[in-house]
Amino acid sequence: xxxxxxxxxxxxxxxxxxxxxxxxxxxxxxxxxxxxxxxxxxxxxxxxxxxxxxxxxxxxxxxxxxxxxxxxxxxxxxxxxxxxxxxxxxxxxxxxxxxxxxxxxxxxxxxxxxxxxxxxxxxxxxxxxxxxxxxxxxxxxxxxxxxxxxxxxxxxxxxxxxxxxxxxxxxxxxxxxxxxxxxxxxxxxxxxxxxxxxxxxxxxxxxxxxxxxxxxxxxxxxxxxxxxxxxxxxxxxxxxxxxxxxxx
Numbered sequence: 001x002x003x004x005x006x007x008x009x010x011x012x013x014x015x016x017x018x019x020x021x022x023x024x025x026x027x028x029x030x031x032x033x034x035x036x037x038x039x040x041x042x043x044x045x046x047x048x049x050x051x052x053x054x055x056x057x058x059x060x061x062x063x064x065x066x067x068x069x070x071x072x073x074x075x076x077x078x079x080x081x082x083x084x085x086x087x088x089x090x091x092x093x094x095x096x097x098x099x100x101x102x103x104x105x106x107x108x109x110x111x112x113x114x115x116x117x118x119x120x121x122x123x124x125x126x127x128x129x130x131x132x133x134x135x136x137x138x139x140x141x142x143x144x145x146x147x148x149x150x151x152x153x154x155x156x157x158x159x160x161x162x163x164x165x166x167x168x169x170x171x172x173x174x175x176x177x178x179x180x181x182x183x184x185x186x187x188x189x190x191x192x193x194x195x196x197x198x199x200x201x202x203x204x205x206x207x208x209x210x211x212x213x214x215x216x217x218x219x220x221x222x223x224x225x226x227x228x229x230x231x232x233x234x235x236x237x238x239x240x241x242x243x244x245x246x247x248x
Contacts, residue, residue: 005031005032006029006030006031006032006065007030007031007032007033007034007066007067007169007170007200008028008029008030008053008064008065008066008170008200009028009029009030009063009064009065010026010027010028010029010049010052010053010062010063010064011027011062011063011064011065012025012026012027012061012062012063013025013026013027013049013052013059013061013062013063013064014026014059014060014061014062014224015045015048015052015057015059015060015224016060021223021224022045022048022224023045023048023049023052023059023062023224023225024045024223024224024225025061025062025224025225026045026049026062026221026224026225026226027226028049028219028226030170030200030202031200032169032200033196033199033200034200034201034216034217035192035193035196035200035201035202035203035214035216036201036202036203036216036217036218036219037203037204037205037211037214037216037217037218037219037232038202038203038204038205038218038219038220038221039204039205039206039208039211039218039219039220039221039235039245040220040221040222040227040245041222041244041245043223044221044222044223044224044245045221045223045224045225046204046221047174047204048224049221050087050172050174050202050204052064052072052073053072053080053085053172054077054080054081054085054087054172055072055075055076055077055079055080056077058073059073066080066083066085066170070083072085081166083169084167084168084169084170085168085169085170085172086163086166086168086170086171086172087163087171087172087173087174088156088159088160088163088171088172088173088174088176089174090174090175090178092152092155092156092158092159093159094147094155094158094159094162095147096146096147096148097146097147097148098146098147099143099144099145099146099147100134100139100142100143100144100145100147100150100158101130101134101143101144103147103158103161103162104130104133104134104158104161104162104165105126105130106162107161107162107163107165107166108126108129108130108165108166129165130165133161133164133165134161136161136164136191136194136195137157137158137160137161137164137191138154138157138187138191139154139157139158139161142154151184152179152180152184153177153179153180153181153184153185153187153188154184156176156177156180156184156188157187157188157191160173160176160191160195164195164199168199169199169200170199170200170201170202171195171199171200171201171202172202172204173192173201173202173203173204174204175204175205175206175207176188176192176203176205177205177207177210178206178207185207185209185210185213186213188210189210189213189214192214193214193215203216208232208236208246211232212232215232217229217230217231218230218231218232218234218235220235220238220241220245222240222244222245227240227241227244228240228241
């Protein structure tokens with residue numbers, strides 16, 4: 001669902017670590033409501049790009065604009081999160097002793113702490129919101145199970161649900177299907193497309209079949225810059241992409 005409004009724009013972003021250029025004048029634009037897949041070889045700059053967007057790493061040069069007038073490079077991580085940018089790392093981080101429902105309840109936008117969970121009772125509005133999220137992440141029937149009993153794929157879905165509960169405008173997702181079964185991978189593609197109905201999503205991934213299943217625009221990074229952009233067929237047939245990434 002694209003509407004022509006830019007939500008995120010990286011303009012000439014460079015980052016160096018001990019002389020190594022992790023990002024090299026990277027420029028990239030993302031429309032509000034878009035889902036974008038980002039691929040590339042190890043060391044291409046994918047993680048550093050997400051670190052810059054979320055404020056974990058400050059660039060040496062360039063701007064990262066969110067919306068019309070907010071330069072993310074001037075904000076710290078907590079301020080960026082409050083703006084509505086959520087990030088899911090490759091390893092799921094959930095509260096394993098707590099139930100699936102309580103994990104989502106803790107993550108709901110508002111005053112939450114682990115102590116709160118001991119006597120957590122959601123309001124009617126919160127109950128409806130939690131049930132909606134549980135349906136979205138395919139865990140409605142698992143609501144009372146401790147998170148520790150979930151499969152790897154289900155824990156990934158739960159963490160996505162916890163991010164959705166924080167109501168982000170932009171969701172950054174790092175290799176969401178690593179270690180998943182084929183069935184879980186297929187369900188995750190459906191889940192991300194559903195999330196994309198209401199949010200902008202960036203997916204960093206190596207699994208090309210999964211990227212194809214998403215059916216979205218693909219950006220290929222190489223040596224900290226954009227090497228190619230287009231449909232999955234366009235980038236898979238791009239001579240330089242084949243040379244530096246797919247042909248290996």
